[in-house]
Structure formats: C-alpha cells, structure tokens
Amino acid sequence: MATVSRSLATDPRAVELAKKVDSLAKRKFNGSYDAAFKAYTKGATAGASRDHVHTLLTDANVGGWFSRGFYVSGVMDKFDTNKNGKISWTEFDGNLKELLKPKPAA
8 A cells, every 4th residue: 555654644735635635525426535536537547647636636626726736746746656657546545545544642
C-alpha cells in the first residue's frame, strides 16, 4: 500500500484537500472512493493523469482557478509514489485514507 510521508500527513492543506475529496465521494458516489476514482479516470487502466486529478479537484472545490494547478502538481508529486506520471488506485486509496486518519492529540 502507498504511504504518505510524515510531512504530508501533518500538512493541514493536504488534510483539507483529502477532506474535500472525501466529501465529494460521499455526495456523488455514496462514499465509495473506488467509484469516484473510476468515474474520474474514465476507466483508464494506467491510473489518474494530471487532467483527471484537475477535474477531481475542481469538482471537490479544492483551490481556485489560479491555485488549482499548484494543488494538482502537489497531488501528483506526493501521491504518485512510483513516479510513472499516473496515480494508481492503490496510491490514491492508500494516501487518501492515511490523510483522513484521525491524528493523535498533541
């Protein structure tokens, strides 16, 4: 399973992004990350491209028209753990779930 780096897991922007994607999955796909991933990748077996991620983040209301490209770049950089230019289902699911894990109280 893909794992999130410690710095990403504690980055409030990354956690907020994950919460917005989670909310989108709940609204449009009955909470199924798998259904959301399949819908946004349009069945591409290689995984999610930059364009797929951009559409997902747009629908999840992540960033604005100016900043969304930076978010896409960050997601591609951190979630694409094998650096093949695509985010696989395993990378997507593992990273999203790790970001959404409750954090221990400080």
